[in-house]
Amino acid sequence: MNQTISQTKPKSLLYLDGVSVSFDGFKALNSLSFVIEPGELRAIIGPNGAGKTTMMDIITGKTRPDEGQVFFKGDIDLTQRDEAEIANLGIGRKFQKPTVFESHTIWDNLELALNRRRGVFPTLFYRLTADDRARIEEILSTVRLSARRDDLAANLSHGQKQWLEIGMLLAQEPELLLVDEPVAGMTDAETAETAVLLKEIARTRSVVVVEHDMGFIRELGVKVTCLAEGSVLAEGSIDFVSSDAKVIENYLGR
Amino acid sequence: MITSFLFKNLDRGIIVVVAILLGLAVAIPALNLLTAPDHPFHVPTYLVSLFGKYLTYALLALALDLVWGFCGILSLGHAAFFALGGYAMGMYLMRQIGARGSYGNPLLPDFMVFLNWKELPWFWQGFDMFWFAALMVVLVPGLLAFVFGWFAFRSRVNGVYLSIITQAMTYALLLAFFRNDMGFGGNNGLTDFKDILGFNIQAQTTRAALFAASAVTLASCLVLTTAIVRSKYGKVLVAVRDAESRTRFLGYRVEHIKLFAFTVSAMMAGIAGALYVPQVGIINPGEFEPGNSIEVVIWTAVGGRGTLIGPIVGAILVNGGKSIFTAAFPEFWLFALGGLFVFVTLFLPKGVVGTVSAYLARRKAQGRAADADKLVAEPMAAE
Numbered sequence: 001m002n003q004t005i006s007q008t009k010p011k012s013l014l015y016l017d018g019v020s021v022s023f024d025g026f027k028a029l030n031s032l033s034f035v036i037e038p039g040e041l042r043a044i045i046g047p048n049g050a051g052k053t054t055m056m057d058i059i060t061g062k063t064r065p066d067e068g069q070v071f072f073k074g075d076i077d078l079t080q081r082d083e084a085e086i087a088n089l090g091i092g093r094k095f096q097k098p099t100v101f102e103s104h105t106i107w108d109n110l111e112l113a114l115n116r117r118r119g120v121f122p123t124l125f126y127r128l129t130a131d132d133r134a135r136i137e138e139i140l141s142t143v144r145l146s147a148r149r150d151d152l153a154a155n156l157s158h159g160q161k162q163w164l165e166i167g168m169l170l171a172q173e174p175e176l177l178l179v180d181e182p183v184a185g186m187t188d189a190e191t192a193e194t195a196v197l198l199k200e201i202a203r204t205r206s207v208v209v210v211e212h213d214m215g216f217i218r219e220l221g222v223k224v225t226c227l228a229e230g231s232v233l234a235e236g237s238i239d240f241v242s243s244d245a246k247v248i249e250n251y252l253g254r
Numbered sequence: 255m256i257t258s259f260l261f262k263n264l265d266r267g268i269i270v271v272v273a274i275l276l277g278l279a280v281a282i283p284a285l286n287l288l289t290a291p292d293h294p295f296h297v298p299t300y301l302v303s304l305f306g307k308y309l310t311y312a313l314l315a316l317a318l319d320l321v322w323g324f325c326g327i328l329s330l331g332h333a334a335f336f337a338l339g340g341y342a343m344g345m346y347l348m349r350q351i352g353a354r355g356s357y358g359n360p361l362l363p364d365f366m367v368f369l370n371w372k373e374l375p376w377f378w379q380g381f382d383m384f385w386f387a388a389l390m391v392v393l394v395p396g397l398l399a400f401v402f403g404w405f406a407f408r409s410r411v412n413g414v415y416l417s418i419i420t421q422a423m424t425y426a427l428l429l430a431f432f433r434n435d436m437g438f439g440g441n442n443g444l445t446d447f448k449d450i451l452g453f454n455i456q457a458q459t460t461r462a463a464l465f466a467a468s469a470v471t472l473a474s475c476l477v478l479t480t481a482i483v484r485s486k487y488g489k490v491l492v493a494v495r496d497a498e499s500r501t502r503f504l505g506y507r508v509e510h511i512k513l514f515a516f517t518v519s520a521m522m523a524g525i526a527g528a529l530y531v532p533q534v535g536i537i538n539p540g541e542f543e544p545g546n547s548i549e550v551v552i553w554t555a556v557g558g559r560g561t562l563i564g565p566i567v568g569a570i571l572v573n574g575g576k577s578i579f580t581a582a583f584p585e586f587w588l589f590a591l592g593g594l595f596v597f598v599t600l601f602l603p604k605g606v607v608g609t610v611s612a613y614l615a616r617r618k619a620q621g622r623a624a625d626a627d628k629l630v631a632e633p634m635a636a637e
């Protein structure tokens with residue numbers, strides 16, 4: 001197993017090997033290893049406390065692992081970098097609770113997310129160019145919010161906020177998108193539309209989706225990784241994983 | 255919540271306030287200098303200086319609003335930057351006294367002669383030149399804010415912890431400046447000024463000019479802060495205030511964003527202090543008192559944080575109230591101030607200006623809706 005992982009490392013987009021982290025003696029991740037290929041859409045499932053969010057914290061630089069390796073695009077060591085650096089390398093993250101800038105308009109939210117120079121002086125003297133305008137328009141229509149561009153983000157419904165946040169991730173132009181529970185609190189129709197949206201996005205970049213909703217994962221129809229107690233329990237198609245005895249015992253059966 | 259709408263709606267407000275300030279810069283000196291003392295519209299000189307003092311307070315509150323209102327950094331140490339700017343100006347004014355001090359020493363200020371010092375300390379060098387002092391007025395507070403902010407923001411000190419260490423900073427400076435061997439006049443501070451730029455500091459015309467300078471400076475800083483908060487950088491500031499980690503995961507260096515605003519704000523506070531000192535005629539360590547910084551927060555909250563105009567209105571209202579109140583019931587002023595803060599926090603969370611502009615925006619929206627109704631109703635009536 002480890003042999004194959006080290007051979008795939010140079011070609012991988014995201015590579016985690018033997019990552020462990022503990023908080024006050026509680027092992028949140030226990031020698032977690034997995035690989036995401038370029039262009040892959042991957043679903044991650046697992047019971048509460050399995051380490052799904054901690055895993056995202058480690059990839060995005062919010063938490064440092066106690067041990068283990070995390071590499072992006074084969075040779076960029078993510079454990080040595082902070083959140084802003086990692087974001088600028090091309091890793092976008094959507095939080096579990098929709099987090100948008102509520103006192104800004106939808107347009108401004110996207111303008112802020114747009115992949116442009118983010119220093120103090122470039123932003124101070126920033127002028128909206130025709131290109132940037134076109135890109136924002138394009139994202140607005142992708143996330144179906146064109147009609148609401150001048151409304152405050154605070155006035156969006158829960159599902160629309162989730163979409164706006166996905167739109168902000170798109171504006172960031174990441175190569176890898178980490179999406180934490182995108183359909184939590186959505187209606188069935190919204191959930192179905194989100195699945196379409198994510199599949200559309202995954203055509204041009206890699207996406208990792210953490211989700212509890214098994215119906216949604218079935219709709220995505222992708223490779224599934226099941227985590228439990230901080231390490232990988234099973235990996236494969238949804239049918240393969242959901243028939244695994246350990247997965248049933250640890251997660252589905254409960 | 256309403257900040258981004260205010261961006262659009264306040265434009266006219268900002269223009270009006272700038273126009274009023276520039277008008278005052280002409281009108282108050284004119285009414286003071288050109289009218290006879292018994293003329294009904296005559297503004298006595300003591301009032302000119304009092305109003306000038308209010309304007310410097312307004313500038314200090316405006317500086318605080320940039321970091322508190324737009325970036326959520328509740329600095330409880332802004333009076334320290336104000337006082338440092340004031341000391342830089344005070345040092346220049348001391349050096350202008352020359353041999354006219356009580357001890358007649360051409361080089362050393364009186365308090366140094368009194369302490370038996372033989373030569374001017376190195377950090378007093380250069381303050382005989384106005385341009386150098388003016389540079390220090392912005393550089394010293396700016397540098398302190400930069401170094402302080404560098405460590406605080408890099409270590410992600412936030413919220414109430416940041417507020418507490420800003421209080422500690424101003425308190426530490428208070429204790430330091432109280433010491434005689436610091437070389438800033440200790441307890442008594444710097445006073446007994448004679449000239450500024452060669453003009454007698456007591457003269458009616460100098461007082462009028464200082465008032466005009468305060469009004470023009472406040473107007474310029476208002477335009478500058480408006481430009482800052484309306485830029486994309488200003489939107490990032492608000493983003494940091496509302497969802498700091500989201501901003502970080504978008505790839506912004508939150509510590510740099512905060513540091514810039516904090517440093518600019520401290521420089522503005524320093525300029526305010528430098529304009530304050532010649533108008534009140536003294537600067538002493540009492541200006542570093544932690545309570546002073548808290549008062550600035552109250553002015554800003556009363557006027558409306560995150561509105562730019564609010565802090566100016568708040569500073570003038572509260573200090574005007576203080577001047578009247580302390581004359582009538584001196585011992586109750588602190589109770590009134592505390593009560594005011596509680597009242598504003600509970601009933602006017604957006605402050606005076608925030609509440610008024612929200613009301614105007616609502617009325618405008620209703621008016622538009624009514625117009626739309628009329629447009630719909632009229633063709634139907636014609637049919």
